[in-house]
Amino acid sequence: MELSQLRALIAVLDSGSVLHASKALKVSRGTLYARMTALEENLGLKLLVSTNQGVIATDYGRQFAAEARALLATADAMARAARRQRDELLGELYIRASVGLPPQLLMVLMRQIGKRHPELAVRFEITRDPAADLPADTDLVLHFAPAVPAGPFRTFVLSRFPEHLIASTEYLDAHGRPQTLEQLREHQLMSWCPPGEDGSCLPLLGGGSFPITPDLVSDQVYVLHCLAAAGHGIALLPDSQPMRHLIPGTPREVVLPDLVGRRSSLWALIPEAQADTPRSQAAARLIREVCSGVFSLHVEQIPEG
Incomplete structure (x- = not known):
């Protein structure tokens, strides 16, 4: 038969x-x-x-x-x-991405993928921890966090973002500009919590952290940017000129830039088991080309270990 x-x-x-x-x-x-x-x-x-x-x-x-x-x-x-x-790219491209990526950024990425491969269907899944419990047919993971997650992945940095305390100029004019960490306790504080964190500590440039009791904790970077731009307080969140361009609002300032901060990254992860297939290599090239155009930044591969 x-x-x-x-x-x-x-x-x-x-x-x-x-x-x-x-x-x-x-x-x-x-x-x-x-x-x-x-x-x-x-x-x-x-x-x-x-x-x-x-x-x-x-x-x-x-x-x-x-x-x-x-x-x-x-x-x-x-x-x-x-x-x-x-095959390289055929049928459906399955991408899992972190909660909190600005929707405008995702729209730009989708539009650029569509321009390069108009015949390609894209399935985009947004989740709190996209690298966890990975479905077998996942092509690519976009992970937005200070550190790359553990796991059998081929890993690339697509863009790096400084993480700062941000507030609108209007808010700071009305409530004062903190000069010390202790003075932060007198303000409305908002904090981004990437996977594995709870938003209860401020990362310090000199190492270590400073405990806070934020009024709002969220994994939604876009929401926090909007609230900070609207003058609702001081927010710890990833910040960059491309990010501010995607999230317009009133002028914003960095608070305590010499004390508080770290770097977060947008990571591309490809499951190691399929990383050497033509399809996965094509997916990696595609997302690097798209993000290089969006962020105008060099994309580097991070060595294993």
Whole structure:
């Protein structure tokens, strides 16, 4: 029994005609008849019968056709999975990304991917920790955090962002500009909490941290930027000119720039098990090209270990 014989059966049943089925499969009627005859002889049962309404299935033919459809669906899925490993970019690109990436940034990335590969479907999944519990068909992970997550990944930095205390000029004019860490306690504080953190400490440039009790903790960088721009307090969050361009608002200032801060990164992670396949290498090239254009920054590979 061959898959081509099963496809012949399904094509005849779906069209109700050997002529239409042969055209759909792009084979001659003689070839189609030969496949159907071989299938019925192999089974020792009649699958089809001709009527005034066209070719229909026998009782057993209907049962067999249902099982054939399921088998063909499985075979097609296996073939697609093999092509995903063999081909560069085909079908659907599955990207998991961190919660909190500005939606404008995601829109720009999607638009640029579409321009380069208009035939490519993109499945974008936003999650708190995109590198955790990774589905087997994941092509790429975009992880936004101060540190790269542990795991069997091929890792690239797409962009680096300084992390600062940010407030609007209007807020600071109204409430004063803190000069010490202790003076921060007199202000409305908001804190970004990337995966693995709870937002209760400020990272210090000299090392260590300073404990705070923030009024708002969120993993949504975009929301925190909007609140800071609107004058709702001082926020610890990733900051850069591209980020501010994507999130317009009133003028903002860095608070205690000589005391508080660190660097966060947008990481691209490719599962190590498939990192050397043509498809994964093409996905890595694509996301690096897109992000290099968006951020106008050099993209570097981080050595393992």
